[in-house]
Structures are given as C-alpha cells and as structure tokens.
Amino acid sequence: MTCNTCIRSVIAEGGIFSKTRYKLSNIRRSLHVGLHPHYTLKRELSMNLSMMVDSGSTAKREAVVDVLKEKDEAGGYVSGGWKSEDGKLSCGYSSFRGKRATMEDRYDIKNTKIHGQTVCMFGIFDGHGGSRAAEYLKEHLFDNLMKHPKFMENTKLAIGETYQQTDVDFLDSVKDTYRDDGSTASTAVLVGNHLYVANVGDSRTVISKAGKAIPLSEDHKPNRSDERKRIESAGGVVMWAGTWRVGGVLAMSRAFGNRMLKQFVVAEPEIQDQKIDEEFEVLVLASDGLWDVVPNEDAVSIARTEEEPEAAARKLTEAAFKRGSADNITCIVVRFHHAKADSANVQSN
Numbered sequence: 001m002t003c004n005t006c007i008r009s010v011i012a013e014g015g016i017f018s019k020t021r022y023k024l025s026n027i028r029r030s031l032h033v034g035l036h037p038h039y040t041l042k043r044e045l046s047m048n049l050s051m052m053v054d055s056g057s058t059a060k061r062e063a064v065v066d067v068l069k070e071k072d073e074a075g076g077y078v079s080g081g082w083k084s085e086d087g088k089l090s091c092g093y094s095s096f097r098g099k100r101a102t103m104e105d106r107y108d109i110k111n112t113k114i115h116g117q118t119v120c121m122f123g124i125f126d127g128h129g130g131s132r133a134a135e136y137l138k139e140h141l142f143d144n145l146m147k148h149p150k151f152m153e154n155t156k157l158a159i160g161e162t163y164q165q166t167d168v169d170f171l172d173s174v175k176d177t178y179r180d181d182g183s184t185a186s187t188a189v190l191v192g193n194h195l196y197v198a199n200v201g202d203s204r205t206v207i208s209k210a211g212k213a214i215p216l217s218e219d220h221k222p223n224r225s226d227e228r229k230r231i232e233s234a235g236g237v238v239m240w241a242g243t244w245r246v247g248g249v250l251a252m253s254r255a256f257g258n259r260m261l262k263q264f265v266v267a268e269p270e271i272q273d274q275k276i277d278e279e280f281e282v283l284v285l286a287s288d289g290l291w292d293v294v295p296n297e298d299a300v301s302i303a304r305t306e307e308e309p310e311a312a313a314r315k316l317t318e319a320a321f322k323r324g325s326a327d328n329i330t331c332i333v334v335r336f337h338h339a340k341a342d343s344a345n346v347q348s349n
Contacts, residue, residue: 076097077094077095077096077097077317078094078095079092079093079094079095079310079313079314079317080092080093080310081093081308081309081310081313082109082111084111084118084120086118087337088336088337088338089120089190089334089335089336089337090308090309090334090335090337091109091120091122091309091332091333091334091335092308092309092310092311092312092313092314092332092333093107093109093310093313093330093331093332093333094310094313094314094316094317094329094330094331095107095317095328095329095330095331096317096321096328096329096330097328098289098320098321098325098326098327098328098329099325099326099327100326100327100328102131103131103328104126104127104128104130104131104134104328105124105125105126105127105134105287105289105328105329105330106125106127106131106134106135106137106138106183106330107123107124107125107138107330107332108121108122108123108125108137108138108141108142109121109122109123109332110142112146114146114151114152115152117152117191117192118190118191118192119146119189119190119191120189120190120334121142121145121187121188121189121190122187122188122189122190122283122285122332122334123137123138123141123142123185123186123187123188123285124184124185124186124187124203124285124286124287124330124331124332125137125138125141125183125184125185125203126183126184126201126202126203126287126288126289126328126330127181127182127183128181128182128183128184128250128255129179129180129181129182129257129258130179130181131181132174132179132181132257133170133181133182133183133255133256133257134181134183136166136170136173136183136256137166137170137183137185137256140166140169140170141162141163141166141185141187142187144162144165144166144169145158145159145162145189148161148162152191155189155191155194155196155273156196156271156273159187159189159196159198159269159271160198160268160269160271163185163198163200163256163267163268163269164266164267164268166256166267167256167257167267170256170257171257171259171262174257174259180257180258180259180260181257181258182250182255182256182257182258182265183201183255183256183257184199184200184201184202184203184252184255184256184287184288185198185199185200185201185203185256185267185269186198186199186200186201186203186204186205186217186285186286187199187205187285188205188216188283188285188334190276193275193276193277194273194274194275194276195207195216195273195274195275195276195283196271196272196273197216197217197271197272197273197274198217198269198270198271199217199218199220199269199270199271200220200254200255200256200267200268200269200270201219201220201252201254201255201256202219202220202221202251202252202288202291203217203285203286203287203288203291204217204219204285204286204288204291204296205217205283205284205285206283206284206296206299206300207274207280207281207282207283207284207300208280208281208282208283208284208300208303208304209279209280209281210279210281211281211300211304212300213296213297213299213300213301215296216272216274217270217272218270219252219288219291220252220253220254220255220270221244221251221252221253222238222244222245222246222250222251222252222253223238223244224253227253227254228253230253230264231246231253231264234263234264235263235264236261236263236264238253246261246264246265247261247264249261250265252265253265254266254267254268254269255267276336278338280336281304281335281336282300282303282304282309282312282333282334282335282336283332283333283334283335283336284299284300284303284316284331284332284333284334285331285332285334286299286316286329286330286331286332287327287328287329287330287331288327289320289325289327289328289329289330290316290317290320290325290329290330290331292320292325292327293320293323293324293325294316294319294320294323298319299316302315302316302319303315303316303333307335309333309334309335310333312333312335313331313332313333316331316333317329317330317331
C-alpha cells in the first residue's frame with residue numbers, strides 16, 4: 001500500500017471530524033520533517049531509559065492477574081467486572097464501537113502484589129489513524145512499568161520514563177511501515193492507598209470525592225495555551241481545521257506514535273497523585289467518546305447511581321451514545337469500598 005493510499009483510507013474511515021484529519025496537502029506542506037533532531041535526541045535518551053526498563057525490577061512480584069476475561073468483538077460491545085479479594089476495590093469496564101466504522105479504543109486492567117503491596121492498574125488507550133498504537137500500549141505499557149527498577153520506590157518517575165520509553169519502542173516497531181498510528185493513554189495506578197494518574201492526549205480520568213467530580217487529568221489540546229506555546233517553540237504550528245489541530249492534522253497535542261509529528265506531539269505524561277481516603281468514592285477513566293458529550297459532573301453522578309461498577313460503566317457508555325457521541329466509547333469505573341474493608345478488618349480481628 002502506498003503512503004497516499006494509506007492516508008486516503010484514513011480519511012474515508014474517520015471522516016473530516018475525526019481526531020486525525022489526514023489531508024495530503026497538509027502532510028506535504030507541514031509534515032515533511034523526516035527524522036528531525038528532536039526524534040534523534042529522543043532515541044539517544046531511549047538508550048538510557050531502556051537500560052533501566054529492561055534491567056527488570058528487583059521487587060518481589062506475584063503473578064500479574066489480567067482482569068479482562070472477555071474478548072473484544074469486532075463491531076460489537078463488551079463489558080465485564082472484577083472485585084479484589086480484600087473487598088476494598090471493584091471495577092467494571094464497557095467498550096462500544098458506536099457510530100465509527102472500526103474500533104480503535106483499547107483498555108487494560110491488571111492486578112498484582114509487589115513486596116506484599118497490592119498494585120492495581122487501569123488504562124484507556126484511544127487510537128487514531130488505526131488501532132496499532134493503542135494495541136501496543138495495551139500489550140506493553142503496564143508490563144514495562146512493572147519492570148522499571150524504581151517502580152515501587154519512585155512510582156511517579158517510573159511512570160514518566162516508562163511512558164516515553166514505550167513510545168520510542170512503538171515507533172521503532174513500526175519504522176518499516178507506511179502507517180502513522182497514534183494513541184492517547186490515560187492510566188490510573190494504585191499502589192496501596194496511593195493513586196497515580198498519568199495522561200497523554202484527550203482521554204480523561206475523573207474521581208468522585210464526597211460527591212464532587214474532580215478531574216485528575218487535563219486534556220492535551222493544541223489550543224491549550226501552554227501546549228500551543230510548547231508546540232510553536234519547537235517550530236510547529238497550531239491551526240484551525242474544523243477544530244484546533246497540530247499542523248492542521250492532529251486534534252491533540254500529545255500522543256504515542258504519530259511519527260511525522262513527533263517533534264511537536266510528545267508522549268511525556270502529566271501525572272497527578274492522590275492519597276486515597278474514605279471520601280474517595282468512584283474513579284472514571286474514559287476515551288473522549290464519552291467526554292465529548294458527558295461532562296465530568298454528569299459522569300460521576302451517573303456512575304454513583306449504580307452499586308456495581310460494571311453496571312455503571314455500561315450506563316455511562318449508553319448515556320454517551322444516546323447523547324450523540326460519534327466516536328468509539330470506552331470507560332472503566334473503579335469503586336472504593338471503605339466501609340466494607342473496615343468491616344472485614346474488624347471481623348478478622
């Protein structure tokens with residue numbers, strides 16, 4: 001397949017209002033950057049990071065449980081749920097192709113113990129220009145994170161370095177193809193009672209604290225003042241093409257993949273951390289297929305109406321579709337059970 005044919009297939013598949021709007025003229029005019037200096041520097045940085053990631057964590061780790069029991073069905077709908085053995089946590093997920101011709105969303109949920117400490121990982125990966133980048137993140141991001149030698153002692157550092165190294169690895173894995181897939185990543189990593197939320201792109205994570213919706217990530221949009229300044233300082237341009245886009249092409253300012261825009265569209269995550277206490281109720285992670293039509297407050301309100309998080313995730317997916325979402329819709333709902341956990345501790349004592 002020629003590069004032009006590939007680009008045309010993306011246009012036909014996603015339409016002019018999709019997150020990636022690949023116009024041949026834009027690519028020829030704005031994206032003829034080749035292997036730019038920033039990418040070269042990033043590859044050099046990756047050599048140092050890969051030594052850390054590949055060396056393997058020295059932490060004692062139990063078997064990793066992949067919570068996802070069901071397989072995605074092309075063109076269909078899938079949901080599922082899981083509860084922790086100690087009763088402190090339950091989660092549900094729901095994913096629907098919606099009105100799009102193909103399914104480019106991916107998601108991942110993993111649970112393990114390291115040095116006796118419970119570790120839970122939740123991730124939403126929203127692909128654009130194809131599903132290859134999102135699939136790569138589902139298969140590798142959390143595994144890479146757990147291999148980082150500082151994962152337990154400096155989780156925030158480990159997340160930042162692992163995100164960027166995984167981006168380099170993905171670009172290397174597709175270097176001989178004409179495709180230029182990209183993906184968002186919004187992840188929540190719970191280590192004991194400490195929550196780390198990392199974001200690249202316009203997927204989003206929101207938590208309910210005492211009934212109030214609190215965003216734990218901020219969408220990476222090209223017209224965000226700090227993002228626009230960063231892009232323009234790197235020699236890029238932000239322009240209006242149906243919505244604000246980097247180079248008139250990409251409607252987000254950070255992403256995995258997107259080789260042709262890599263000088264401007266980085267995979268460096270913004271990370272927030274919170275200590276979970278009894279006021280934290282529900283965590284919602286979702287692709288922008290939900291957030292485009294469901295505000296943060298509504299998402300939390302809907303999720304709180306259901307005791308079972310799988311039912312909550314299904315309800316959110318249905319709400320987004322009914323409100324006119326034209327995108328793939330994927331969400332994960334995590335519920336914290338403080339009272340049940342306290343009761344279990346009292347009974348055991």
